Amino acid sequence: MKQLKKYIFGVLFILIIISCTKSVSTPNDENEHESINRVELIFTDNGATPKSYIVEDPDGDGGNPPSRIDTIFVITGKQYSVSVKLFNISSGVVKEVTASIVSQAAAHELYFIPSGITAVIQKTDKDKNGYPVGFQSNWQFSTTGSGSILLKLMHKTALKGANDGPNVGHSDIQTSMPTIIK
């Protein structure tokens, strides 16, 4: 029985040591998340003042739907140089993450898909394999009208090819922006 008592006391001592963890009661901030929840399209028209159009969802996935979806206004006959910037908003802190995605350009591609309008869009930047990326592009509109542009950032690890369609890969961003052409 002496052996039994020693054993029980030994076990209780180990249990007390094991049980004294504090980190369970100091959890991480669940509002901090590594997602892209703000997208900015910057339109530059031949030296004119650049115009920004923004979509954002500050509380990330779930919770409230995106709180801001700007309408893009453009004019026929002009050529726009469009650059895309991506941001992470976490606990109210806005952090640009474009460079992080650009550094993984060989596994990503941006698509701009018009709906109800006609647009000629040409991507001008390339990844290390010479495949298009889409952070820099030229846009032209020939007829007036209103519709939308679907913006997709496709994640293409091990899948990216020269002329992939917009359904190859997995969607990192998929958001539609109303567009008016005058």
Added chain:
Amino acid sequence: MALSISLAQSQKCKIVLSGVVVDASNNAPLDRAVVEIRELGLKFITDLEGHYHFYNLCEGNYTMVVNHISCDSITLKIQIQKNLIKNFRLPHSLNELETVSVSAKKDITLNTIKEELSNKIIDATRGQSLGEILKNVNGVAVLQTGSTIFKPVIHGLHSQRILLVNNGVRLESQQWGSDHAPEIDPFIADKFIVLKGAGALRFGNDAIAGAVLIEPKPLPKKAGKMGEINTTYFSNSRQYVINGMFEASPINLPEFSYRIQATYKKGGNAKTPDYWLYNTGLEEFNYSATAGWRKNRFNTEFFFSSFQTSLGIFLGAHVGNLTDLQNAIESSRPIQNIDQFSYDIIRPSQSVHHVTAKSKIQYLFLNDHKLNLVVSYQNNQRKEFDRALLSPRPELDLAMTTTIVDVNYESASSKNSQYSFGTNATLQENIWTGSRFFIPNFRSQNVAMYVTHAININKWMIDGGIRYDFKSLTTYRNKSDAVSSIDRTFGNPSGTIGSTYKINSKLKWLFNTTFAWRAPQVNELYVNGLHHGTASFEIGDPNLNSEKAVNFSTQFKYQYDSSWKLDLTIYNNIINDFINIIPTTPATLTLRGAYPTFKYIQTNAILRGVDFSLQKNITTHLSTGTKTALLWAVDQKTNDWLIQMPANRIEGNITYSFNTKYLKQSEIEFSWLHVMEQTRVLKNFVDYIQPPSAYNLLNLDFGTQIMFSKKSINFRITIFNLLNERYRDYMNRFRYFNDESGRSINLRCKIKL
């Protein structure tokens, strides 16, 4: 004349010797007893009911030897002239070193419907995962995620409604996830027992569907050493498995014995009949060590195991949003795929490390009553990697620790009565650190008390048990540096009563009634996040209450002349406040696109079904069998079917056994499986794709034992999906994306050293 002599001899050599081996102290059947006819060199290992049988014996005098690990052996001379039923009652060994869990288990599961995997099935499935092994039990299906993740489903229920008891310790890990496979190396065990129904109260109140006992063989009791090497190769995924085991008890220290064991597994992409599935490889390394000490009335054992796995998730099944999912479904072949073989594991993937440490101690009092104490510690680290976006961190990163203390007092076995009582306490903590919130940190404490009693009255064997559990659950959340905690408490009794009535020597009737309950899990209460693998947004309900289940089950077992064996099980599981996850509106809108929303709700459910099996030995060499599992699962509130339930199935086999001079215990088996289309699906929910059609699978298996320099080598070749059938299964969550694996030629070799 020669013909008549030959006929007379052949008639004389058709005698059947059969019977049952029981524990002399309480008449409980003894499984795994070895019955040997010494002169003929024939051995038979008794089944769960203690049965043994020998066919085609000739008249004569024989020496029979009966051994069991927990009992003294019996040697007996018998004379055989005609078919004979000979039963054996084995006395308990005084220097018994039965494991604490097993000794405690016997009384509590006496009248629970159970099925143990045969040695043949264990040998034929070596190298496969636990879920794949268990689906050989009638009434057990698997919930599958791709070709590498298998979770057992007993009578339609899975995850936290099933207890997995590994070497006497209930597995505590993130079992709530439908894509989280059990962290157990099946090579640890030489015994797999599935308890159907809620009768496993000894291990917890929440085994609403049943329990699986995974048990290693006891440590060696006699001085000596033994080793074993197992290797397996699966042609489909080019997966190889190697396992080694060594055990010994030193001659100069016979009180001490130990065992070490390790397994390494590496597999590549799986292949359907038409294409490879990219990123479906796995790599696994597991090891364990056990050491035991026994002296006088004091026995103790320490056990440590480590399970570590990395597995890829099929690239084409990891969708970004609902649009991706629809695109994937509309394509006849996976569009996000690279149709080639590779051992590489890239994101998306899972990485899991599970450690178990256990200490158990048994003290045998002078009156042969026993005190058992088991203390265990488990640490589970789970990392799930979606596609990397802004950093290489895992999106889901959970660390869970669990400590369980179990004290049990057991009366000495007597012929008519046995009782036990005990208490156990559990402390569990879970911490998340991934780049995305899914479930909160929590601390859970559970205290339980239980008592069991078993009695024998004439032809009746009756047992029962009651248990009371009290559970507290504290969750901790941090929203923009505002930390809050929520406390929930749950307390309920649970109980079981069962009986076996021996109608005659051939027919036995068992019935069991159990009341069990299960407190809601943290994910069901508080989950709030994106589940990428399923392209769904899951939302918990913090107001959920405990599930309460009343389970009735009955079993008829009929055995005629050792050549017919029939088993019929009928069950009815009524679960009030059944926690279910159902699709709801509106869809969740994010910058990644739209996701269907799923919410946890409570309803009342009934799951009823039938398991039936029949075996017939046609001749000495030829036998056949069939089994079927039928299930009806209904949501009583909506009067609709419950989602994600296994389809009805029927399977059969025909086996030819033979021995030659060089090939011992050889057999060739041809088996087929028919899985019906699941037509019992939700009426008011249109799934992305209709349940897959019914399918048939044919398999061929050949196993033999070769004696080589006094060592035995077991060799087995199995061709799975012989016809390379193209099919999908309703219980595979990846049925939306790809076909199941095609033909695989599996080679297995076991060498005893």
